[in-house]
Amino acid sequence: MSVLSVRGLSKVFGSGELEVTALNNVNLDVQAGELVALIGPSGSGKTTLLLCISLILDPTAGVIEINGKDIYRDGRINIDVRRFRRENVGFIFQAHNLIPFLSALDNVALAMQLNGVGKRESRKRARELLDYLEISHRADYMPANLSGGEQQRVAIGRALANEPPLIFADEPTASLDTGRGMKVMELLKRVAREKKSAIIAVTHDVRMIAGFDTLYHMDDGRLSRTDAEAAAALGAPH
Amino acid sequence: MDLAIKDVQRHLGKFIATIVGVGLLFAIVLIMNGIYAGNVADGVWLIENTDTDLWVVERDRGGPFNEPSRLPEDAWKSVAATPGVSQASPFITYGVQREIRGKEQQYTIIGYDVFGGLGGPGRIVAGRSIERAHYEMVVDEKLGVALGGRVHLGWHDYTVVGLTKGAVDSGGNPLVYLALADAQEVLYQQDNRALEAARATSLKRIEAVGNTPEQARRLLPLVSANSDTINAVLVRLRPGTDPTQVAQHIQNWLYFNVYTTAQQYDLVVAGKLKKMTAILGLFRILLIAVSIIIIALLIYVLTMEKIKAIATLKLMGATNWVIVRLILEQSLVLTVAAFGFAYVLVELTYEHFPRTLVLLPSETLITFAVIFVGGLVASLLGIVQALRTPPSLALGG
Numbered sequence: 040m041s042v043l044s045v046r047g048l049s050k051v052f053g054s055g056e057l058e059v060t061a062l063n064n065v066n067l068d069v070q071a072g073e074l075v076a077l078i079g080p081s082g083s084g085k086t087t088l089l090l091c092i093s094l095i096l097d098p099t100a101g102v103i104e105i106n107g108k109d110i111y112r113d114g115r116i117n118i119d120v121r122r123f124r125r126e127n128v129g130f131i132f133q134a135h136n137l138i139p140f141l142s143a144l145d146n147v148a149l150a151m152q153l154n155g156v157g158k159r160e161s162r163k164r165a166r167e168l169l170d171y172l173e174i175s176h177r178a179d180y181m182p183a184n185l186s187g188g189e190q191q192r193v194a195i196g197r198a199l200a201n202e203p204p205l206i207f208a209d210e211p212t213a214s215l216d217t218g219r220g221m222k223v224m225e226l227l228k229r230v231a232r233e234k235k236s237a238i239i240a241v242t243h244d245v246r247m248i249a250g251f252d253t254l255y256h257m258d259d260g261r262l263s264r265t266d267a268e269a270a271a272a273l274g275a276p277h
Numbered sequence: 278m279d280l281a282i283k284d285v286q287r288h289l290g291k292f293i294a295t296i297v298g299v300g301l302l303f304a305i306v307l308i309m310n311g312i313y314a315g316n317v318a319d320g321v322w323l324i325e326n327t328d329t330d331l332w333v334v335e336r337d338r339g340g341p342f343n344e345p346s347r348l349p350e351d352a353w354k355s356v357a358a359t360p361g362v363s364q365a366s367p368f369i370t371y372g373v374q375r376e377i378r379g380k381e382q383q384y385t386i387i388g389y390d391v392f393g394g395l396g397g398p399g400r401i402v403a404g405r406s407i408e409r410a411h412y413e414m415v416v417d418e419k420l421g422v423a424l425g426g427r428v429h430l431g432w433h434d435y436t437v438v439g440l441t442k443g444a445v446d447s448g449g450n451p452l453v454y455l456a457l458a459d460a461q462e463v464l465y466q467q468d469n470r471a472l473e474a475a476r477a478t479s480l481k482r483i484e485a486v487g488n489t490p491e492q493a494r495r496l497l498p499l500v501s502a503n504s505d506t507i508n509a510v511l512v513r514l515r516p517g518t519d520p521t522q523v524a525q526h527i528q529n530w531l532y533f534n535v536y537t538t539a540q541q542y543d544l545v546v547a548g549k550l551k552k553m554t555a556i557l558g559l560f561r562i563l564l565i566a567v568s569i570i571i572i573a574l575l576i577y578v579l580t581m582e583k584i585k586a587i588a589t590l591k592l593m594g595a596t597n598w599v600i601v602r603l604i605l606e607q608s609l610v611l612t613v614a615a616f617g618f619a620y621v622l623v624e625l626t627y628e629h630f631p632r633t634l635v636l637l638p639s640e641t642l643i644t645f646a647v648i649f650v651g652g653l654v655a656s657l658l659g660i661v662q663a664l665r666t667p668p669s670l671a672l673g674g
Binding site for chain 1: 288
């Protein structure tokens with residue numbers, strides 16, 4: 040069974056002459072532990088797809104299922120959105136987006152505490168996660184005192200905090216140099232394999248394409264499967 | 278996890294500076310409270326500490342504190358003969374500015390019957406009350422004259438035989454108690470040239486209506502200003518007597534105005550202190566409003582600084598309450614800390630103020646409640662902005 044199943048998803052902004060179809064009958068299946076990349080030019084609808092799947096934007100039509108459970112069907116959201124995001128989705132951002140006034144440890148623990156885990160338990164588990172991500176020696180550092188790569192590791196820890204079946208990554212390596220970007224990709228792959236989380240990443244970073252299990256190309260709101268060779272032939276996505 | 282406190286720790290310098298700034302504004306509010314209560318306390322001190330039931334003053338006058346009142350000195354005898362009156366005493370009060378020990382000072386002289394009359398100093402903290410008919414005085418320690426010191430007033434030197442503490446007039450100036458005759462002499466004293474000029478003017482006036490110079494000289498004592506006047510008669514009633522009835526009797530038969538102590542109190546508070554109350558009230562409202570606007574702006578700026586963090590929290594599934602609490606708590610921490618700073622500052626310094634400051638706990642509590650509600654209101658701008666922030670703001674570079 041797919042962790043994520045999207046059927047006929049569409050998103051239309053505006054109406055009449057100003058109508059813009061951002062997602063056009065998108066179908067997508069993602070398995071547990073799969074590392075999926077969404078590539079495509081700017082404005083093609085990649086981020087809109089992530090926003091719709093995580094129910095930050097309301098889709099116009101279609102069906103979204105998580106682990107076989109219907110969470111959205113043709114204009115109707117069938118769950119508590121914030122609870123859904125706390126329990127089922129982790130986010131990794133291009134700019135890391137760590138809470139600047141919390142230490143690395145607290146950033147990870149906060150995600151658990153928002154999901155109802157107690158203070159002591161959350162800090163214990165956060166330390167274990169940072170240890171797993173080999174960044175526990177920086178647990179008490181504030182984000183401003185961490186390098187970009189270190190911040191992204193902490194962000195991955197935060198995304199993993201509640202062991203979600205889905206992790207959405209928005210340009211996870213874009214702000215890192217090649218070496219650090221590669222390390223983050225290896226880490227994401229390890230997380231996907233070992234934690235059985237499906238990771239869907241929007242990326243423009245052609246250097247990292249080879250690291251993904253599955254590639255999807257998005258153009259004018261349409262999603263199609265592609266491979267690394269074809270992606271390279273399309274040129275570096277913009 | 279207390280996000281608000283964590284954020285405060287990160288911006289500690291900015292927070293402390295704001296707490297000090299806003300705290301100073303709050304301190305001014307508390308000082309104004311203190312000045313107002315001090316004014317009332319000063320304004321009514323004499324009324325409350327005179328231990329009298331009725332104040333008899335000149336007809337149609339609001340005296341002796343709100344406007345001048347002049348009564349013949351022997352008016353007290355007529356008042357004393359009124360049914361229900363246990364004791365009546367002459368009383369004189371006037372403010373002066375004279376040099377004492379090389380320094381110009383404002384103070385109020387109280388003249389009273391030193392041999393058992395009403396209106397004398399209540400509690401003497403050092404020395405004794407006036408026991409001789411002349412040249413002794415009891416002063417408040419605020420005047421700065423030590424016990425046994427000598428003060429030159431008019432034509433004579435007076436010895437300080439007793440000291441009071443906190444005996445002040447409505448302006449906060451110290452009281453100086455003298456025997457009635459001495460107080461009258463100081464009040465009506467004139468130098469020889471002034472006396473000659475007054476005498477010449479009076480003689481001319483008498484001659485102008487058809488009298489010879491000889492007749493004018495003989496009539497002069499009858500029209501000369503009388504220095505045996507007083508400002509009020511203080512009355513103590515017999516136990517069980519209705520003050521209203523006695524007051525009515527004095528008004529009807531002696532043609533004087535009579536106020537009970539409660540009326541005299543109201544007269545001072547509603548008259549002399551009314552405008553000051555309004556001005557201080559206006560300033561207090563303005564200062565609190567300015568403080569709240571400052572807090573609101575700071576909270577708004579702090580909210581905008583962490584707007585991306587707020588969007589990230591929303592994306593992570595944080596409830597609205599987590600976001601609201603983050604902002605609300607900071608606003609309240611700022612407000613309460615600033616008030617605490619103001620309170621400690623005023624408590625440590627109020628005794629050194631040149632005016633009497635009376636810090637009433639009830640007034641302080643009400644001010645705190647108003648400021649606390651203001652703190653809640655101040656956070657609204659930031660809260661609205663935070664709740665409007667879309668979680669999608671967290672995405673993108």
